[in-house]
Amino acid sequence: MVVQTARFAVTGLICAALSLAGTLSAAAAELRIGLAADVTSLDPHFLNVAPNNNAAWQIFDALVHVDANARLAPGLALSWRAIDPTTWEFKLRKGVKFHDGSDFTAEDVMFSLERPATLAASPGPFTGFVKPIAAKKIIDPWTIQLKTAAPYAMLLHDLNSIFIVSKKAAAGAATEDFNSGKAAVGTGPYKLVRFARGERIELARNDAYWGGPRRAAWDKVTLRILPADSARIAALLAGDLDAIENIPTADLTRLKTNANFRLEQKVSWRTMLLHLDQYRDHPPGLGDKSGKQLAKNPFKDARVRLAMSKAINRRAIVERVMEGHAIAAGNLVSPPVFGHVDALNAEAYDPETAKRLLAEAGFPDGFALTLHAPNDRYVNDEQVAQAVAQMLARVGIQTKVETMPASVYFAKARAGEFAFALLGWGSFSGDLALRALLATANADKGYGAWNWGRYSNPKVDALLEQGFATLNETKREALARAAATLALKDVPLILLHHQLASWAMKKDIAYSPRTDEYTFARDFRPN
């Protein structure tokens, strides 16, 4: 009996060892990742959307990178300094080779900085990132100088968004040449093998990668596009994929308890918030409970905005709707991000004070509004919107929820069709978030592009401008914090929560997750 058990144990061990060895060697050869969103183009300067940028990051590099906490790190530029308030000097990394074997030099940087402006047909251009550069100069093949018209601290962040392509391969190349692979020659950790739009991207390791061979652990990487959550999870469970991104909260618990898989999470830079129309006298969807027009726009009264914020039980949303995979937000940016103010806490749930504030503002019986939300863009967007509606209903604000696909939603939101709308926003820094979400809308300056509620506070704008002109990072962060504190005191929008981004992978693979939600093949390693 004992002998038999022992024999079983030994056989079992051998089998386990064999199978482990088998999976390890197979895994080291190829990594198959399931991505949640379609990659529409591999031209890194064509359309500025996260799924495309994510794919581009596998193949290309930028001068300035950001690390897992969204803080700046050296990329193709080894170091940089401001020689005067408007001139930056970048020392480039020497000995870097493009995938075709040619050398990376300052010429390629010049070309890449100029290319976005030549793509006139771009539906989501990168031109905003190069616009501040007034002049550029090559000092030697590995040194360049960039001049801005005014002191501009965000140059480094902007350069993080401009991918460096090979001048030799991409000169005169159209977007189709990148998709076919002809022009998609970068310096990144992986080379493009094949791009099948809507289906998969096949990559092979760049052995000459400057990040060192350890950085890219896999000979081959296949990025498969699986937008349906259930299909992506099923493919991981069935062993067709080694790792997936963007796990629906409903499946997180199940994956966590499954010993065959590992789950990695990190607080995302994405903050969920609700914009409130503060510029029109009669915003669409607002009225009293019988549907009649209100005498004034309640959102213009800070007490009403505060009351609505206090009516929302963020803990309930985090624990029940997000199943614990989020943190309540008191800031525009999540804790690891530049400019986060630790002193700003999430508004506490206090329905009684909310009712009192509504009564003081002249709405003792509340009013009626429509909350708009996308239903396929953010984690549990539809559920979050409904939970908010429940909570507002309980303090007397009758709330209707209308949801629609993101493709329709954002067009309507920009056209001003919503008075109360859900938005998720990710930023490298607190001042960038303020610039997009709460600065007085000014298209020429690029301020307030996503300020749907048209909140406007000249003091906030002044602090932001001062911050962007401050090249000292410590001083700039202090200014960003001051601007955020000042703006959020007015409750110009209602903060909900910061998402946690999640990845799931086979047990024998490790991953270091990123705050910016990108899924980088080079960050997966055999464990």
Added chain:
Amino acid sequence: MQREQTPLQRIVADFAESRLALAGLALFTLILLAALFAPLISPQNPYDLAQLDVLDSRLPPGSRSGDGLTFWLGSDDQGRDILSGIFYGLRISLWVGVASTFCAMIIGLAMGLCAAYFGGRTDGVIMRLVDIQLSFPAILIALILLALLGQGIGKTIFALITVQWAYYARSARSTALVERRKEYIEAAMCLALPPARIVFRHLLPNCLPPLLVIATVQVAAAVALEATLSYLGIGVPITEPSLGLLIKNGFDYMLSGKYWISFFPGIALVLTIVSINLVADQLRDVLNPRLQK
């Protein structure tokens, strides 16, 4: 000596011959009553957001909510009582199914009769329209319409009318063509009665039985189509879920073991469709003169 039966009595007697059909009818009556009296028998108004609490979300069947309400069939991801959700959902599903079928039948019947009676160019235009309509899958047309119109119960009904009227037009036309050549129509025409009177008083009643059979089957089809559209997230609004939307809301949780959110509304949908189909099948047999003993 056998007593003379009125046609209605004969239909009732023939219908009652099938136990299965009777069971279907009983079940359908129950479902109909549940839908009609939903506000009275539901423990909760699932469409009143103020009555829902997200803290009660995804509780298994038999749990109690924070307010002391018992969720006999569990609660969904918003803390909505599934039982109440089913009663109210049935209301929407049946209302959409019956209303769209009725309107589609009226429109289809009118078009079909006109095509058959007037013939020629009228017939050609109407029937080519029907052909075009039938060459597209119903779900595709409904999807496009709702994508253009947006969500809403009224809009869903409109989309379902659009995809269904062609069936009635086609059947009404073929039945009417046969009837039109019969002597009683010729007699009516010899009396120089106005066309409207001939079409509506003479032709129409004799074309109705096959259309009624199609209509009963189509109610079930419309209920299923509405559920499909809502499942795809483009039918009814998210805060007023029909059965299809309830199933969709629970689908994400199926694999994590929280079966009840989708399961019970799914059962309710299946029972509704099966009961309607049982009744429709028997009705078809009863109204078909070829199967007459």
